[in-house]
Amino acid sequence: MPTPDTATAPLTASSCVEALGTLEPKTYDCVQSNLALLANAARGPGASVRLGRELSIVPRALPDGLATVDPAPEDEVARCARLLSLTGEAADGTVRADALPALAAETVCYAIGDAHDMPWLPYAGQAHMPHSFLVARNDRATALVVDAYDNQTEWGPAEPGAWRIPWADLPSSLRVWRWHVPPEGPPPPTRVERHGIGPYLAAFRDHPDRGRAWEQLTVETWLLARRHALFARAHDHLPAAGDAQDRWQRLAADVFLGCRRVRRGRPEPRGALDDLERLLTEPAPTAELE
Amino acid sequence: MIEQGFADLLADHLPEAPRPITEQVRLRDAGLDSVHSIDLLLAIEDAYGIEFPAHLLNDETFDTAGSLWAAVDGTVRGAASPAGNGGRYG
Structure with a gap:
């Protein structure tokens, strides 16, 4: 257990790079993974598992009539910070890339921007979506970017790592937070x-554009599978949580393949939406606690 | 014995595989990862007009060129059979 002095010391980029080996990155999404990395860097391996104390499935509407269980990035950052007992401040509004070197001069910053403009990711130039990373000053011309995200994408793998990137090559518009990691309190209750x-x-x-529905369904089942994996990791004494994790992973794999088939003009796979309903309406994995 | 068209299709997806591609070629050793296995699966389905049944989507099917060809051939025969057999042998 780190002492309060070390826990409140400024986070260093090197401690974040060293912590890359302490995460199970395939249990976190693209917003969570780098907050988890910060927690482990400051408090040691396992600190980030607190993110799995809550299993929150609260859909919100999307503009095209579909829905998502993915909260708005700022809301998810706030939820994760609460679970991890991180304190800190967000920079006002959107940060332009030329303001980032000053913000990251003395401590590691956590930033969210468009993955399309992050050259270390397979999404670069391919797809638009919010994505987080840690950034610190490397030198006048370059930033040190650390990103714990781990995923196989159709454009290649996104793998945890650290990269020296010219400041000018970072996304031109970012939300930026600077975090402090105080000593952690008691674990949050299971919820x-x-x-x-x-x-x-x-x-x-009911969505009329079936291809679009399956694209979003792929994102949803991927998110839900990771969320249940994280919940199972934080509740390894609950067999039902591990069982649910396995079934969510199978559904996510089935939907991923189904989506690719639909994209090629094939019929929609039967049963996937029924399986989704079954998993979302069955008793919560905590039923054995009640 | 794998069909030549199937070997050619594998060769397109596995540039690192030894040539000629025989039944014994291990697909993982030839560079097939999880993402490329989906691409290969879809290309096979397009080429043969089939849809792999779920029970064949496993590591054993994608172990070697021979095991994958056996799954393709069995699924094609199952689809052609009047009663169908879901791609199972026998």
């Missing part, structure tokens, strides 16, 4: 929250 499942399922069943 499972599920609301709005009926309308969520109906949005996918």
Whole structure:
């Protein structure tokens, strides 16, 4: 257990790079993974597992009529900071790339921007989505970027690592936070929250653009599989949590393949939406605690 | 014995595989990872007009060129059979 002095010391880029080997990165999404890395860098391996104390499935509507269980990035950052007992401040509004060297001069910053403009990712030039990374000053011309995200994408693998990137090559518009990691308190209580499942399922069943529905369904089942994996990791004494994790991973794999088939003009796979409904409406993995 | 068209299709997806591609070639050793295995699966489905049944989507099927060809051939025969057999042998 780190002493309070070390826990409150400024985070260093080298401690974040060293902590890359302490995460199980395939349990975190693209916003969570680098907050998890910060927690492990400051407090040691396992600190980030607290993110799995909550299982929150609260869909929100998307502009095209579909829905997502993915919160707005700022909301998810706030939720993760609460679970990890991180304190800190967000830079006002959107940060332009030319302001980033000053912000990252003395400590590691956590930033969220468009993955399309992050040259270390397979999404670069391919797809737009919010993505987080840690950034510190390397020298006048370059930033040290650390990113714990781990995923196989259709454009190649995104793998945890550290890169020296010219400041000018970072996204031109970012949200930026500077975190402090105080000594951690008692673990947050286990909490499972599920609301709005009926309308969520109906949005996918009824959407007129079936290709678009399956693209989003792939994202949803990927997120839900990771979320259940993280919950299972934080509750390894609950067999139902591990069982749910396995079934979510199978569904995510089935939907990924189904989406690729639909993209090629094939019929929609039967049963995937029924399986999704079954998994979302069965008793929570914590039922054995009640 | 794998069909020549199937060997050619594998060769397109596995540039690192030894030539000629025989039944014994291990697909992982030839560079097939999880992402490329989906691409290969879809290309096979397009070429043969089939859809692999879920029970064949496993590591054993994608172990060697021979095991993958056996799965393709079995699925094609199952699809052609009047009663169908879901791609199972026998």
